[in-house]
Amino acid sequence: MAIPILKQGDVLIASLQADPTDNDLILLKDELADRIGRLRSIGVVIDVSGLDVMDSFATRTLRGIAHTTRLRGADTVIVGIQPEVAFSMVQLGLTLDGIATALDLEEGRARLQRRADDEASRGT
């Protein structure tokens, strides 16, 4: 099943539910890359709170999404990594270096907003 992407204001929100297939993740990546440009979004929030495991493919795809988004002029925040998932990722050596993370959707949106404000204040 394709992962739904919601638009809220100038932010796109993708919510990963239990066990997306590798194909779902690739589709998500393509779809997000397309929509960021079309909708002129400033950021993407990817909610992974529904996941019990995060394997190397999912981690790599998320990293790919974050880098692509950056090149398209927007920011990515990964939110809702569960405590058990976080610790097993670290033990497996899966990292999200240089990619913003936040506790939940609300925090993630606040973080995007702060960054947008920072850039706006630098611009003026």
Next chain:
Amino acid sequence: MLDQQSLSRSSQFSLSDADIERRKIIVDLTARDISRITALKDIVTQEGERYTEDFFRYLRDLGEAPGLFARRDAFAEAKRRKREHLTAITNAIYDHAYAEQRIALALLYSRYGLETRAFLGAFDHLLGLVGDDIMKRSSEGADVAFRQFMSLKKIVFFDIAIMVDVLMSERERTISQQQDAIRELSTPVLQVRDGLLILPIIGMIDSQRAKQLTDDLLRAIRANRARMVVMDITGVAAVDSKVANHLIQTIAAARLMGSTVIITGLSADVAQALVALGVDLGKITTTGDLQGGLDEAERLLGYRVIREGPGQRLSA
């Protein structure tokens, strides 16, 4: 409260049938021994009451196990069980029920503070009384009496082994309960401001405690919606490479959850040890003390603490 079930349920110590057989082999208890012990039945039936009284009088005169003598019901229970024990010895059926009774009596002793050394002394005294009687009453000469006594000694050592094992396992259980209590008390995760947690760590960190610490911290981050964590390790005297790596993993996991960790209070020894171990602390924010860490965390969260005046008079 003193029934056998509640006594055995309170302990993890138990013996399987195989354990019991093995213990009999260890003391070299043979069928010949059992028949010799059975022959002592008359003596013990007649004198059991006196032996029991003497056993406890001996302990009381020594001033041992005051807790046992202070409690009338416990003392009566211990006496009854000791009397049963003597009868059971000469009944010579050393099965599971027999071992269970030994365990129950040992638990009773342990609960009322009878020390192993005092128990051994009193039991030896009791054995002396039995030995005297065997020698006095034997009609078949000293040789037979001596062999009877030696057979009895085997089962007595079998009993003592169980008693000592129970007393030791009870002591170990107490120690491990205390360790659990210390462990639970020693890793509090406290919220000092909205989104700011402090985690003071005191004492030794072993791998098990490090794991629990990680669990507690990650859960607290989610429960309190924390964005910053100040981990204070002023009270940690030593850190080895395993624990250091675990702490670094914890910090990386906290970051994945969207929380930043600041470490404070690295002592000179710990800092030098970490450098010597070659632990990579490059990605970790550290400040000298807890105060500095809190200041930094508040700054990052956007708080500004301003002193408004000289403050109120604190004492009357």
